[in-house]
Amino acid sequence: MSLLPVVIGEEDTGSQGYAINYNGSVVVGTNRTGIVWPSSGDPFAVGGSEVLTGVDGSGSIFTGYYYNREVPNAFIWTIDEGMTRFPKPQEGYYSSPTGISENGEYAYGQLAGGKAFTWSLTEGVRELPSLSGFSGWSTSAMASNGDGSVVAGSARDTDHQGPPSEDPEIAFLWDEDNGTRSLKQVLVDDYGLELDGWELARATSMSADGLSIAGYGFDPEGERRGWVVRLAEPGDFNRDGSIDTHDLIMLEDAIAGFEYDINFDVQRDYVLDEADFDVFLEEIVGTGPGDANLDGLVDLIDLSMLAANFGQFPRGWTEGDFDGSGEVTLSDLSILATNFGKTAGVTVPEPSLGLVGLALLLRLRSMCQ
Secondary structure, three states: OOOOOOOOOOOOOOOEEEOOOOOEEEEEEEEEEEEEEOOOOOEEEOOOOOEEEEEEOOOHHHHHHHHHHEEEEEEEEEEEEEEEEEEOOOOOOEEEEEEEOOOOOOEEEEEEOOEEEEEEEOEEEEEEOOOOOOOOOEEEEEEEOOOOEEEEEEEEOOOOOOOOHHOEEEEEEOOOOOEEEEHHHHHHHHOOOOOOOOOEEEEEEEOOOOOOOEEEEEOOOOEEEEEEEEOOOOOOOOOOOOOOOOHHHHHHHHHHOOOHHHOOOOOOOOOOOHHHHHHHHHHHHOOOOOOEEOOOOOOHHHHHHHOOOOEEEEEEHHHOOOOOOOOOOOOHHHHHHOOOOOOEEEEEEOOOOOHHHHHHHHHHHHHOO
16 A cells, blocks of 8 residues: 655645546545646646546546535546536536546536536536436436446435435436436346345446446345446447357447447457457457357357358458458468367367368368369
8 A cells, every 4th residue: 555645835634535547547636636646757736626536547637626615616627628617607506526437528426406417528518317206306426337328326315304314315327318217226127136125325336338336225134235236247248148249240340430439448448449359359258269159169160150251241250250351261261270179269189170171171272263
C-alpha cells in the first residue's frame, strides 16, 4: 500500500481517493480541491474544482463538482479543453456526478429534485425516467457500462418517515430500449434468478462490458449483504449463455465496422482490431488457428467447412478464412494443415488427415488448377 502524495503548493488537509481508471495508472479525488494522482509523474490540482469523482479508462478525462453558492455543480475536465461546467448552474440548482463512463463520453449522477442523469459534452443532459411504479422516489445514477448505454443506481423513497439511513431503496437498471427498471425484476424476469426475500438496494458498480454489476442489499433474514451478479460471461456478446460461433461472427462484424464499440474491445486497449480477435480465440474460447467451429479441435469437420467455401469471397473464420484476408485460399489450408490434430492448442496423436481428408485436399488442388 502507498499513500497519495501531497500536491506541491497545496495545503495537506487530508486527501481522499474517489476513483481509479481501469489499469490503475490514474487516481482522482480531493484534498479540498480536485486532485489527479498519476502513477508516473507528479500529482496536480484541477483548479476551480472541489472534488473529482470519476475518471475515464484512459486517465485523461475527469468528472467532479465545484460549489456555486454552496451548491455542488458538475463539470467534465479534459486535457485538451480544460473544465466544461454543467449547463445549469443557476442558484439553488445542483448537479452531483458520481462517475464517468470508461470511454469518457458520459458523466452520471443526480440532479436537483432527485433525478438521475447522464451528461455528454456532445449530446447534452439526459434526465433518466423514474422507476416504473415509483414516480415519487428520487433516483441517482451510480454506475455505467463502458460506453454509457447502460446505467445502474438506486431509487429512494425520500418521503419515508424516519432517518434518511432507513429510507427504502431499490436498485435500478436503465437503457435506451427498456427505460428504468428494477434490477431485481430484471434478474427474475429476464434471467430466471430466484430472489425471493432478497432486496437489492443499490447498484454501485458495473463492468465495462455491462455483464457484471455489484452493489448491496438485504438477504431474506434482513442482513445487509454485498452482492455481484454476472449476466453473462465475457465474450458472450449476444448474451445467450454460451460462447460460440455466433459471438465470433459478431466480433468479426464489429472489427470490420467503422465505429468503435467498447463492448467488443476484449483487450481493453481502446482499439478494435485483430488483437481483440486473438484474445477472444486464445484466452476466452481457448482455441487457435484452424478451429473453424470453435469446438477446441482442428479436425476433418473444420477441413470440410474450409473446403465448402474454398475460393469464395467474402468469407469469415467459421467458413475457413483463418488469415483474415476475406477469401478462403491455400494460405488458410496451410494454417489448418499445420494445426491439424490440435486440441485447445495442444497437439494430440493424429497421424494423418485420413482418406476423407486426402479426398478433400485433392478436390481443393483440382479447384486451384
